[in-house]
Amino acid sequence: MPLPPKTVADCIDGSDENPKFCSRLNRCGEGEFYCGGNEPRCIPVTEVNNGVSDCENTDLKSPLNDTHSPWKTDDSLKCFQLLGSGSFGKVYEAIDQTDVVNPNVAVKCVDIRKTLRCSAASNFSTRDVGYFAAVLNEIVVLSGLSNDHVVRYISCWAEAEGTEKLDRFQLQAYVDSLLLNSASSTGLMWVPPSNIYIKMELCQFTLKYFLENHQLIPNFANGHVAAIFKDIATGLSYIHSKGFIHRDIKPGNIFCKVHPICGCIWKMGDLGLATRDLDKTFGQVGTDCYRSPEMKRGFGYTTKADMWSLGLVFLELVQQDGNGFNVAQVSEKLHNLGISRHRYLYLKEAVVQERFAIWVKVINKLVNPDEMKRISSTELEVALNRIYY
Structure with a gap:
């Protein structure tokens, strides 16, 4: 699946690569319903029976009265x-x-x-x-x-x-x-x-949706990865600077806003489990496979717990196995690899695609089981700006 359009104009001139996004962006005209699914389109009211779409293999999404x-x-x-x-x-x-x-x-x-x-x-x-x-x-x-x-x-x-x-x-x-x-x-x-x-x-889609489709993008490259990583790191660093721990970082809680001029802007969202960053915070919350080692063991944790989760999210974007990637298994493996060199070799040889090898070093610093040696969100921003591709 191609990348979403960078401008609204792409959806208007008929040359855009992503009709699903364009259909949702432009909505439907008066007297039409939005028909979602694999081939989204607007259909006349006359083709709708009691609010149920006649579109094959699609779900009707119409304005509610x-x-x-x-x-x-x-x-x-x-x-x-x-x-x-x-x-x-x-x-x-x-x-x-x-x-x-x-x-x-x-x-x-x-x-x-x-x-x-x-x-x-x-x-x-x-x-x-x-x-x-x-x-x-x-x-x-x-x-x-x-x-x-x-x-x-x-x-x-x-x-x-x-x-x-x-x-x-x-x-x-x-x-x-x-x-x-x-x-x-x-x-x-x-x-x-x-x-x-x-x-x-309103954001157009989540990183989870993007991960399920980006493997089909033939030109998905380090430039795209860098843009996504930097946006997410900036958002998380800001949250930490305000004294909060997110505690539920995962692809489904990271959103993309498609701006008509700036293109895709990635944002942190769903802060329902966020808490104040005290000396040490306790409590196992969030999605289990993204929890940091210290949280899983019932120890106190800080904003560094978010960095572990973010490292796993970054891995999902550059990993080798497509939709077969198992976050829980990789997380467990990383939990047990205490020596940095061993983690680095595992990530480089068994997890990350060769074309994305430049990101292994920074991801290795994020998934360090030792919280004290794990990099902070501020350090991550600096590290990302030093990577050239």
Whole structure:
């Protein structure tokens, strides 16, 4: 699969190599539905039966009308389509009619009651309240960050029964009161908002999606690798400079924004598990195969835990086995290779493609099992700028 277009104009002149991206970028005209899949295209309404597409082997993605919009208190935000879903809830693409410059946004919808498996009024433990507070963590972290290589936070709100709306500060005050009351109570009677919404900038795809397709790009070279590595390193270094550990770095949490002039801009996102960088942080979180050795062993860790995860992500981009690459097996092997020279030879001979050999040295420094010898995000930025290709 070819690289995404570098400019919007590529999608207009008919010469672009990536019709899937162009179809999503340009949307569909009035009276048409977007038909996704292997051959995405816009189809007339007359070819749609009760909202089900007649496109062969494709899924219809059409603008949702107001009655299907998951939020009820913001008429200026029009839901366009469902982008994805997970254990936390769903992410939608929406049109913000109040923003004439960047109207297309992503809205993460966290279904609180479904997550807590609760009804309108029930008896909850302090653990439930603690989880509810944890849901706000991504909002708190994102709202304090502003960098071209971190997914941009725009706003958030919560909705209770009916049309009651809580902004970020009202929501925070509500949770603080719950935590205060729970300090001396084993059970609480409280009614949580039904949903929390986080509005963010819209990105076109994730690094996970890119990894599943980039092996088919015949001209994928060190220049592309350098651009991706540097963008990600810049975003992570910024997060660390603000005193946070990401704790869930993996391809699915790294996003690409396709800018009409600048081309692909890679960004760190999904900071729901981020925490303050103290002297030592404890707790096994994130995706198991990307966890650092110190986290897996239950030891305290710092921002260096993120660097191990990032090293594995970098490996996925330059590895030999295509979609057959097993992150868990490689991670386990690296855990047991304490001597730097042995790791270097293993990476160079058994993991990394020969044409990407110039990246082995820096990756070897990222996947050092010894946290004290592992390079920091600031050192990584310097190291990447010294690599010539």
